[in-house]
Amino acid sequence: MSYPTDRPATWFVTGTSRGLGLELVRLLLERGDRVAATTRSVERLASSLDGTATTNLLPLEVDLTSPTEVEAAVARTVETFGGLDVVVNNAGYGYLGAVEETPAEDVRTMFDVQVHGTWNVLRSALPPMRAAGSGHLVNVSSVLGLLPFPGWGLYVAAKHALEGLTGSLAAEVAGFGIRVTLVEPGYMRTDFLTPHSLVLPGDTVEGYASIREMTSAHQAMPGTQLGDPARAAAAIVRVVESGDAPLHQLLGSDTLSLVEGQLEALRADLEASRTLAVTTDVPA
Template identity: 65%
Template sequence: MTNTWFITGASRGLGLELVRQLLERGDTVTATTRSPERLLAGLDGADTSRLQALAVDLADEEQVKRAVEAAGDIDVVVNNAGYGFLAAVEEVSDAEARQMFDVQVFGVWNVLRAVLPSLRARRAGHIVNVSSILGLTAFGGWGLYCAGKYALEGLTESLAAEVADFGVRVTLVEPGYMRTDFLRTPSIGLPTSTADGYPAIREMTAAHLAMPGTQLGDPAKAAAAIIAVAAQEKTPLHQLLGSDSYGLAKARIAALTEDVEAGRELAVTTDVG
């Protein structure tokens, strides 16, 4: 059975691999990107007759609406667009923070507003929001990226509860490190100026910029996993991808449980009466 897919952030990495595999399967794809030319170049040799490659600014609600209308009856939505940013919290400018949320939160919200009326009316469809293991846990120097992904996690969990009775499935995909261009410019942002006193963040940044080619995750396998998730009738809300992501999630659960229990004695004293 073939499906019609709507995918954002499709010209690199996981998004590009997902489009490639879907076209090989015979599915129909509308893919949004800042550069349709780069997307098509990345698909060199593939049959692109069932592909619409659209230049869309996800922060522009009208552009998103037109793209969704052009896609027709969509079966699977993949909100994949995003980029990283490495900086201490105080080093992130207002403009940099707003730009990140435009892509990772408000851009997703624009897509959701555009697709949900049709999915609800048809009582079918699957929304896949690509988060990150950094939507479940956080590290120094990743504050801006984590803020966007944590927001996406909350938005998606609420969405899943709202549309369950309409037959619309929702999945959060939480990858670990993958061998993509995510840690290369322009997929990774750096602060325009740095503050004194953060040597650990400078070391972490240098280590991450040297990481490409050594990550555990295979984007081709990750794309295949997303396709498999979309084909299943019942899936977990949170789908981790990568052994590193799984390990970090388990550690986060253990640390959170310990923290909650450490605060229990004070917590129960604030009830009325």
């Protein structure tokens, strides 16, 4: 089992100023675990934690898109706490707009944060974990990492990339005693759908009335989502402590329903493809 039972665990968590990341940091500190919490603003994190001061908290202002900064942050964590047990890649933001109206700069920025940033953390965290022969890597994806959704093309693309990366990673590091989990939550009562965390395209394209309606509906959603971020944080801790969680850990009844529908659609496509698929084999 890669989670320590004889001492406080050391966690490295990204995206901790708000939402799920903040709730996870609060819970871990309450448990007595040691937490390196990355943020774009240490001041905002301190304010979010109501000025909580503890030797178990190492706040780190890090640009996750910078390999050098990430490497230094992980090194400081190991130096401060003597090791690294769990990494939670949680940093990210939403983007709601049609594929046609999403500019190239927005695409690059999204992938820099959601994919390249996660990759930077993984590259830096793996050496000490391999040396220890243990550890747990948790990548926070989304229900939209498992299914497409109109208007969310950029966010979906980044989360699908994260899903593929994580699946490959899990197979690569299993022999080192390192566990890997994708956490896939549905809608939670965080500020994800507010201007703090949701980006819209600067210019829209006429004709996408359904996307505009969806945007308005999502902007009106905060406070009505099914998911509780504090409960989701507790679920992540259970995933790590259990030692036998599946690669894909879904969170939320809405996620279960949507993914079940996606599986049925994929099965229908498989059957519809079967006759033509076998015609492309080299003749025996």
